[in-house]
Amino acid sequence: MPRRTATMLASTLVLIALVCAGLLIRVPYSEMSPGPTVNTLGKVDGEPVLQVTGHRTYKTSGHLNMTTVRVTGADYNMNLVEALYGWLGHDSLVVPHDTLYPDGKTEQQSTQENAEEFSQSQESAKVAALTELGIPVSSRVVVSTVIKDSPAQGKLHAGDVIKSVDGTAVERPEDVAKLVTRHKPGQDVTFTVIPAKTAAAAEKAGKEPEGTEKITLTTRKAPKENRAIVGIQAGTDHTFPFEIDIKLADVGGPSAGLMFSLGIIDKLTPGxxxxxxxxxxTGTIDDKGKVGPIGGISMKLVGARNAGARYFLTPDDNCKSAASDTPDGLTLIRVKTIDDAKKSLEKISSGNTAGLPSCSTG
Incomplete structure (x- = not known):
């Protein structure tokens, strides 16, 4: 066999061996890629994403698209070839597995957490939108969850409205923990609550809930900490003056909050x-309309531009990263609050885009 042929054959065999090894070697990485975008002003499977009942709505046009990111599952074992391909590609991002699934979190746990965050983001989007429009929304502190085998189990229930702890009025969820931890483990603490069923009936009737009960619990020492607990997590519940439904399946996480709130505003206002x-x-939103950062910004930019977007509302804390790798034809707009976003949209609508707040790498 000629030396040249032997050398080429040997090189080919080595290459095949390396590729096979790369396919067999598993690496602790996961992949992120652009997910679908959804117009919050439009429909999915024939159903409007945003449905308002009990209040006048107005015709909308254009797009206010929320963006998503696809990720590989917690149990997916990426091989070396896939990781290299992802690192070299522009439309995907390879990250350490623990970035997406920290502390050994399973895919089921991650899905459940994302579903809860998505639900909470919808509530905050409604509150932020109505508050921006000057429409009153009543809120109250409630029992969000009750821990199994805790002092509260069987005595307090999810949905119970917490009016006071030891006679001190509760205004925010964090007030509950502060008042409980004034006690030493083993001491009694008294909750004044409106039962969940009573509160739900009042909300259905469009009234403020009334009729309190006093529940006394004996505190317990927190695991690994010398502080008193009763085994509940407090949260906030809202009563809206009319019904707003957000219908969107197979989406999780809190990052659609900003776009949902803007979609609601558009539907409830003329023009x-x-x-x-x-x-x-993209961007999280809290009840006061503050926009927060999200993950996977580079993939969301690619997904938005592929869908046809010309402008991208970017959380302030994501601006630097987004500006370092912006797809051609996409203009980034820096937003810190829902009011910032609304004012920028008004400029885009008028065609006066010279003064739009921009993102920079500095």
Whole structure:
């Protein structure tokens, strides 16, 4: 066999061996890639994403697209070839597995957590939108969860409205823990609550719940900490003056909050917030309208541009990263609050985009 042929054959065999090894070697990485985008002003499977009942709505146009990211599952074992391909590619991102699934979190646990965050983001989006429009929303502190085998089990229930602890009025969820931890483990603490069933009936009737009960619990020492607990997590529940339904399946996490709130505002106000333009974006939202950062910003930018977006509403804390790798034809707009986003959309609608707040790498 000629030396040249032997060398080529040997090189080919080595290459095949390396590829086979790369396919067999598993690495502790996961992949993120652009997910679908959804127009919050549009429909999915024939159903409007945002449905308002009991209040006048107005015609909308254009796009206010929420963006998503696809990720490999917690049990997926990426091989070396896939990792290298992802690192070299532009439309995907390879990250350490623990970034997506910290502390050994299973895919089921991650899915459940994302579903809870998505539900909470919808509530905050409604509150932020109505507050921005000056429409009153009543809120109250409630029992969010009760821990199994805790002092509260069987005595307090999810949905119970917490009016006071030891006679001190409760205004925020964090007030509950502060009042409980004034006690030493083993001491009694008294909750004044409106039972969940009573509160639910009042909400259905459009009234404020009334009729309190006093529940006394004996505190317990927290695991690994010398502080008193009763075994509940407090949260906030809201009563809206009319019904707002957000219908979107197979989406999780809190990052659609900003776009949901803007979609609600557009539907509840005359005129068209986007002026028919294609705007996408991302960002968490809290009850007061503050926009928070999200993960996977680079993949969301790619997904938005692929869908046809020209403008992208970008959380302030994500701006630097987003500006370092912005797809051609996409204009980033820095937002810190829902009011920032609304004002920027008004400029886009009018065509006066010179003063839009931008993102930079600095």
């Amino acid at each position: 068209q917030l986007t002026g028919g333009k294609f705007v996408a974006g």
